[in-house]
Amino acid sequence: MDGGDIRGAVHTNMRHDSAVKHVTGRAVYIDDMPEPPGTQHTALVLSPHAHARIVSIDKSAAETADGVSAVVTATDIPGVNDIAPVMSGEPLLADGIAQYAGMPVAAVSADTYDQAFAAASLVEVTYEELPPILSIEDAWEKEEFTYKPPKIVFGDAESAMKTSAHTVSGEVRCGGQDHFYLETHIAFAVPGEDRDITVYSSTQHPTEVQHGVSHVLGIAQNDVTIEVRRMGGGFGGKESQPTIIAGIAALLADRCGKPVKLRLRRDDDMIATGKRHDFLFKYEVGFDDTGRIESAVIDMAARSGNVADLSAGVVARALCHGNNAYFIPNALFRGWPCKTNTVSNTAFRGFGGPQGMIAIETAIEHIARDLGKSVDDVRAANYYGTDDRNVTPYGQPVTDNIMPEIVERLSREIDYEGRKKAIDDFNATHTTLKKGIALMPVKFGISFNAPMLNQAGALVHVYTDGSVHLNHGGTEMGQGLFTKVAQVVSSVFQIDIDHVKISATRTDKVPNTAPTAASAGSDLNGMAAFNAAEEIRVRMAGVAGDHFGVPADDIEFRQNRVYAGNESLSFAETAQMTWNQRVSLSATGYYRTPDISWDSETMTGSPFYYFTYGASVTEVVIDTLTGESRVLAADILQDVGASLNPAIDLGQIEGAFVQGMGWLTSEEMVWDPKGRLMTHGPSTYKIPGSRDVPPHFKVHILDDAPNRVPTIFRSKAVGEPPLMLAISVWLALRDAVSRTGDAKLM
């Protein structure tokens, strides 16, 4: 089934439904919503210490300050002080012990933000400082972990290492990353009757926020409704963290009986909420004369932070991507979720995948240097094959490998060999400036590692004027999910997309949802919405068939009309007729990803429904006197299956690449020796700006490549995979640095 001849069909360049509203400032974010009378504003009291016993809290001065409606600490929580998304024992407000500098200890609501802010400084907390664990190394050495360290074991890597002709070993680390979404965390809690509460939350996971609020307030899930129309960016930072914000807002609202808004200022957002995990890797690889890997032992130590949060998923994904696109016959990948007195790290685009790939790419480069071969030749020797070299270390067969093809096509189309030669020539004649070039292949597994998260629901209504109301469990964070799902529905009904109303995600419309994450938003919700719409379409076809006196199967939906041969009704007339016949025009849709399995004990199974593939080539230049660098050129070839919307996918690829480039170049988080984050605003934390985008930036979508498994219209996920293509920037910088001895001029 293709998209059809209507406005907004799948596979067409439909612009994001809110594009104009985004650029004209008319898109309504939570802070833009009209505030009901009595709305309260919130300020947080954050721990200044990385690790301290809370001896006492005196809130009397704050409580009597101007305009204050409530002051809450852990002891004011009527339910449980636990907002753990996966495990348990992760407090909303510090309970007895402050576990990181920036941990919320108390919160104040007042008539104005200024009053709340002033009152927060009157909350007197007495601390007794305790020795903190601040580094990955320290936690690793003391064996302080947030959960039982996992490992992937495939073959016998330690024995195989002994028989290899060559081995190399080394260490590499990668830093964390702040999400720097434009809209900081926000929640707006509005109390209703009988302790019911509605929370407008900037979240990728409304269901989890619902659960968190229900736990904290000690009320049932059906007392709590969460709504999110859109986020001003999430990037994984709003998968688990919004529960903290919504939980505090709800606690205050429940206490003072008024609507309460909690919007973090940028500094507090950066200090108090989680980021990408930084990692320390130790690797050893054994290989033959051609550079083909025979065994790999990789230790991946992640800064989990003070609690587990989503670390088990992140580390699992790092381990599952610790081989990237390469077949490794004997692998031992060990994860070490280090418990430190720093903010709990969390999901960030790629979810551990980018980190895992850094390790193996470093090892590949190391092998090439050891053998005096080109890195690209060593890569080629190690790609998955079609024969027996086609199973991942966690036991999933790789049946859709197109990596060699993609690398070959990209290399040919951009004349990679010629470019490498030009860079050699440049470096031979320049001493201060040095150029580097590198190719990065990316194979990324699509589906949540935890099979239970791979499900989705949708709700579709057709009204009697032929207009359609669409709702599903996915959330919109700028990635274009709502547009894509609306395209799916318009394609099913063959009506222009303008007739499909996109509506806010709500836990009372579609319940028990998974987070919009793992790049699976359109795969899951697109399919659920397809199923709902298809059910209604079949019913309408039945009614139209009766009307025209033909079998329902002979009814065709085309160009906003419903046909039986040459006779037709408009879609709206058919809707009205369906109602007249007392046939329901409303349906729920449900989808669960087939054929996936995962055993988190043994870390084995086939957790991914399919893989996406992409490759990039990047050229950089460094100034060897100042240390400055620029990315000069980036060329990308990315597989997105049969794209639901090539324009949106192009934007996703460009955005992800630049975001990954920021992670690996200008963005750096610095903590002082007491564990306090020093880089908590744009003056010290440098995300890429428009001028950092490579002047030559060419993104190609692999054409004619429908997904081999039946995903929604044979498309593939796109949200995260291209971020890892930016590892080519990092590799190119390493290449440039290694060329500092090249010139023969001096």
Ligand code: MTE
């Ligand atoms: N694009 C924009 N503009 N804003 C975002 O917050 N998040 C990314 C990606 N692209 C993000 C984005 C992340 S981390 C994921 S998992 C996916 O979008 C989630 O959406 P999808 O599953 O619908 O692709």
Ligand code: HPA
């Ligand atoms: N990706 C993103 N978010 C997640 C995942 C994942 O694989 N698992 C649980 N949350």
Ligand code: MOS
């Ligand atoms: Mo994305 S890190 O899976 O929200």
